[in-house]
Amino acid sequence: MKIAVLSGKGGTGKTLLSVNLAAVSPESLYIDCDVEEPNGHLFFKPQDIKTEKVNVKIPQVDQELCNGCRVCVDFCRFNALVYVIDKLIVFNEICHSCGGCRLLCRKKAISEIDKEIGVVQSGKSENVRVLTGILxxxxxxxxxxxxxxxxxxxxxxxxxxxxxxxxxxxxxxxxIKDADYCILVAEPTIFGVHNLDMVYELVRIFHIPYGVVLNKCLEEEENPAEDYCLKNNIPILGKIPFDIELGRLNSNGEIVARKQAKYRELFQNLLNKVKKEVQHETASNT
Amino acid sequence: MKITLPVDKKSKDANISSNLGRAPYFLFYDTETEEYNFMDNSAASSQGGAGIKAAQNILDNGAEAIIAPRCGQNAANVFMTAGIKIYKNISNSISENIAALKEGKLTPLDDIHPGFHQHGGRQ
Incomplete structure (x- = not known):
C-alpha cells in the first residue's frame, strides 16, 4: 500500500501526518520527497544511515569536433547552450539533462559526464525505514x-x-504518480481552500483515489476547507485538532504518536480509515 | 560599429526596455551608416534561459556593443566571452543614448544581477 501525502502549500501538516502514520503502522517505509527541504528525518532521527549520491548527465563538448552547426543550440528549449565566436558553451545549471543535444550532434562532438545533484539517505527508526532525498x-x-x-x-x-x-x-x-492513494492535507482557511483546490485538481488528472485530512481544526469554528469537501463530495478521512500540546511536541521534533497515547489513537484511527478506503478503492477498481 | 538596444516597440521613439532577455524587440543601429533595424526578440517567450538565447541572437546579428539598463549574469557571460561591451543607458530615449555613446559619455554597465529566474522579477 503506497500512500502519498500532499498539499497545495507548505506548513499544512504533510510531514506531521505522514511521519505519524508511518509511526503507528506496524512496519513502514517513510519516503521524504520534499527534497528541497526534507525534514521528516528531524522527527525520526534514523540510525545506521547510508548515503548514496544521485547524478545526472550533462553535456561535455569536444570543441575540435564541433563544426558550429548549432542544431543543439536551436534544439535546447531551456537555452542551456550558446555558440560564441567559434566555441560551444554549456550552462550546466540550466541544463535539464534530456540528452537531446548529444543525440542530435552529427559530428559526435557532445558526450555526457556525471554531475552530482544531491544524495539519498536511508536509515531506520524503530518500526520505520526512513528514506530522505536531499537536493x-x-x-x-x-x-x-x-x-x-x-x-x-x-x-x-x-x-x-x-x-x-x-x-x-x-x-x-x-x-504521486505510482501511489495507490493520495491524502490531501488542508487548513481551515480560505487560503487553505485555494491550495486544496490545486491538489484536488491534480489527483483527479492522475486518476488516483483521494481523501482529505483537515488539520488545525477548531471546535465550533467555521471550516471553509470542510465546507469545500462537503460541497464537492470529497471524502473526509479525519480531523486533527488545533492543539497547543500537539503543536509544541511537533515543533520540538517529537513524533506525537510515539509520545502520547491519545495522539497514537488519533493517528491509528486515521490509518485504519485510510486502509479501509484503499481496500474499498482497490475492490471497486477490479 | 553596430550597437543593440532592447526596446518596447519597433519605432525610433520607442523606450528602452527594462529587461534585456525578455525585451519585446531589439534595435540594431549602425554608427557608420546610421541605419536602424528592428528585430523581434524570439527569446522573450522562452520557458527559461531567455537571457542566453537573447545574447545568442544579439551576437549572431553582429552587435559589438549593447546599451541596456541591466543585464543578467548568464547573458553577461556570453557577451564577455564574445568581447561585446555593455553600456548603461542614461535615459529611456534611443537617440539620447546613441548620441551619448558617440560622444564617449556612456559608462560600462557594472550592475550585473544574478537573474530573475523563477522569482517574478523581484529585485
Missing part, C-alpha cells in the same frame, strides 16, 4: 532524486508513506 542548493530540479527514492517500492509487509513537496508542480507529480 543540492541551486539545482534546477529535484525530479531525478525523487525517481531514485521511489525505486524502493517497500517490502511486502511495509506500508509506504510518501511525504510530497508542497504545491502541484512536476516534483509533486513525480512523487
Amino acid at each position: 543540492k542548493p541551486g539545482e534546477p530540479s529535484g525530479v531525478p532524486i525523487i525517481k531514485k527514492l521511489l525505486q524502493d517500492e517497500g517490502q511486502e509487509n511495509e506500508d509506504v508513506f510518501i511525504d510530497c513537496p508542497p504545491g502541484s508542480a512536476c516534483v509533486v507529480m513525480e512523487s
Whole structure:
C-alpha cells in the first residue's frame, strides 16, 4: 500500500501526518520527497544511515569536433547552450539533462559526464525505514532524486508513506504518480481552500483515489476547507485538532504518536480509515 | 560599429526596455551608416534561459556593443566571452543614448544581477 501525502502549500501538516502514520503502522517505509527541504528525518532521527549520491548527465563538448552547426543550440528549449565566436558553451545549471543535444550532434562532438545533484539517505527508526532525498542548493530540479527514492517500492509487509513537496508542480507529480492513494492535507482557511483546490485538481488528472485530512481544526469554528469537501463530495478521512500540546511536541521534533497515547489513537484511527478506503478503492477498481 | 538596444516597440521613439532577455524587440543601429533595424526578440517567450538565447541572437546579428539598463549574469557571460561591451543607458530615449555613446559619455554597465529566474522579477 503506497500512500502519498500532499498539499497545495507548505506548513499544512504533510510531514506531521505522514511521519505519524508511518509511526503507528506496524512496519513502514517513510519516503521524504520534499527534497528541497526534507525534514521528516528531524522527527525520526534514523540510525545506521547510508548515503548514496544521485547524478545526472550533462553535456561535455569536444570543441575540435564541433563544426558550429548549432542544431543543439536551436534544439535546447531551456537555452542551456550558446555558440560564441567559434566555441560551444554549456550552462550546466540550466541544463535539464534530456540528452537531446548529444543525440542530435552529427559530428559526435557532445558526450555526457556525471554531475552530482544531491544524495539519498536511508536509515531506520524503530518500526520505520526512513528514506530522505536531499537536493543540492541551486539545482534546477529535484525530479531525478525523487525517481531514485521511489525505486524502493517497500517490502511486502511495509506500508509506504510518501511525504510530497508542497504545491502541484512536476516534483509533486513525480512523487504521486505510482501511489495507490493520495491524502490531501488542508487548513481551515480560505487560503487553505485555494491550495486544496490545486491538489484536488491534480489527483483527479492522475486518476488516483483521494481523501482529505483537515488539520488545525477548531471546535465550533467555521471550516471553509470542510465546507469545500462537503460541497464537492470529497471524502473526509479525519480531523486533527488545533492543539497547543500537539503543536509544541511537533515543533520540538517529537513524533506525537510515539509520545502520547491519545495522539497514537488519533493517528491509528486515521490509518485504519485510510486502509479501509484503499481496500474499498482497490475492490471497486477490479 | 553596430550597437543593440532592447526596446518596447519597433519605432525610433520607442523606450528602452527594462529587461534585456525578455525585451519585446531589439534595435540594431549602425554608427557608420546610421541605419536602424528592428528585430523581434524570439527569446522573450522562452520557458527559461531567455537571457542566453537573447545574447545568442544579439551576437549572431553582429552587435559589438549593447546599451541596456541591466543585464543578467548568464547573458553577461556570453557577451564577455564574445568581447561585446555593455553600456548603461542614461535615459529611456534611443537617440539620447546613441548620441551619448558617440560622444564617449556612456559608462560600462557594472550592475550585473544574478537573474530573475523563477522569482517574478523581484529585485
